[in-house]
Amino acid sequence: MLSQTGVYALQALLHLASHRNGAQVPAAAVARELGIPGTYLAKVLQRLAREGILGSTRGARGGYRLAVDPSSLTVARVVTPFQDFRAPDACLLGGPCNPLEPCTAHARRSAWNAAALDILEKTTLADLLSGAPLGSLRSLAYPTSEESR
Amino acid sequence: MLSQTGVYALQALLHLASHRNGAQVPAAAVARELGIPGTYLAKVLQRLAREGILGSTRGARGGYRLAVDPSSLTVARVVTPFQDFRAPDACLLGGPCNPLEPCTAHARRSAWNAAALDILEKTTLADLLSGAPLGSLRSLAYPTSEESR
DNA sequence: TCTGATTAGGATATTATCATCCGAATAACC
DNA sequence: GGTTATTCGGATGATAATATCCTAATCAGA
Numbered sequence: 162m163l164s165q166t167g168v169y170a171l172q173a174l175l176h177l178a179s180h181r182n183g184a185q186v187p188a189a190a191v192a193r194e195l196g197i198p199g200t201y202l203a204k205v206l207q208r209l210a211r212e213g214i215l216g217s218t219r220g221a222r223g224g225y226r227l228a229v230d231p232s233s234l235t236v237a238r239v240v241t242p243f244q245d246f247r248a249p250d251a252c253l254l255g256g257p258c259n260p261l262e263p264c265t266a267h268a269r270r271s272a273w274n275a276a277a278l279d280i281l282e283k284t285t286l287a288d289l290l291s292g293a294p295l296g297s298l299r300s301l302a303y304p305t306s307e308e309s310r
Numbered sequence: 311m312l313s314q315t316g317v318y319a320l321q322a323l324l325h326l327a328s329h330r331n332g333a334q335v336p337a338a339a340v341a342r343e344l345g346i347p348g349t350y351l352a353k354v355l356q357r358l359a360r361e362g363i364l365g366s367t368r369g370a371r372g373g374y375r376l377a378v379d380p381s382s383l384t385v386a387r388v389v390t391p392f393q394d395f396r397a398p399d400a401c402l403l404g405g406p407c408n409p410l411e412p413c414t415a416h417a418r419r420s421a422w423n424a425a426a427l428d429i430l431e432k433t434t435l436a437d438l439l440s441g442a443p444l445g446s447l448r449s450l451a452y453p454t455s456e457e458s459r
Numbered sequence: 460t461c462t463g464a465t466t467a468g469g470a471t472a473t474t475a476t477c478a479t480c481c482g483a484a485t486a487a488c489c
Numbered sequence: 490g491g492t493t494a495t496t497c498g499g500a501t502g503a504t505a506a507t508a509t510c511c512t513a514a515t516c517a518g519a
């Protein structure tokens with residue numbers, strides 16, 4: 162569901178978020194701490210900075226810091242720069258399938274994708290850090306008896 | 311969520327399932343019908359045959375046929391040979407994280423994965439073909455007011 | 460102003476996924 | 490038995506994701 166790069170991004174952000182008072186942390190330190198290939202993480206952080214999710218300063222005692230509030234930073238926003246979640250429009254049944262009146266398989270597939278994206282858009286960095294109750298994830302548990310088929 | 315190869319497999323199986331009375335269909339015909347690269351689909355079908363999902367006969371008038379009942383064939387079983395859905399055990403927070411008492415982020419990530427797998431295991435080929443009500447997918451809709459955070 | 464630490468960015472290598480090619484093996488039909 | 494249609498399996502090629510390398514640009518501090 163999440164690409165390797167997406168996971169790296171999340172890990173790094175969670176690590177930075179745990180550094181209170183917005184202290185700056187060099188990319189190499191984050192990488193060392195998390196056991197992520199340093200040269201690669203550098204690229205990922207660079208990208209997150211371009212996205213405005215991280216702030217950066219170069220030079221001695223420089224590094225990266227969170228630029229947005231963890232409680233308003235969704236997993237979707239973190240991960241989207243690195244992987245595409247748009248539902249593919251090709252129909253599972255092959256034939257040309259009117260998007261306005263899609264076949265069942267098509268509709269189901271879109272529902273899968275929407276559901277996955279929904280999770281990512283409802284979960285924030287703060288959620289991941291705080292031991293908050295599962296919230297939106299609860300709706301993903303096994304369906305209770307009356308709604309199962 | 312689904313790899314390209316997984317989608318090919320599903321499309322092909324759906325196509326074969328629509329051929330009543332278990333008639334055999336050559337790989338090339340399936341590929342032509344669905345607009346999938348024929349030489350690649352051949353490999354996919356071969357694999358599905360090894361998995362016991364398809365039956366095959368070589369030679370003239372040969373081809374592939376479904377070897378299991380669509381209503382007992384889950385999407386998970388179709389797709390698993392081509393992509394791994396096992397939840398990675400690496401912790402999102404980096405540090406060594408006791409699997410028996412995982413960190414919040416870890417738990418949430420597992421929940422995502424379990425939820426995704428759950429969808430795939432609850433949906434059958436027959437579901438995709440029949441216009442059956444969404445069933446298990448309904449539990450993935452936006453949470454109703456009282457369960458949202 | 461020099462030096463060391465650090466991000467920025469381009470170029471390149473490595474690996475996995477997707478796709479193609481080719482030579483068999485097998486089965487139906489004449 | 491020969492011919493044609495088809496699956497099977499191995500080898501190879503293309504493309505995208507992942508990872509590394511190198512050279513700047515920038516900043517803090519001595």
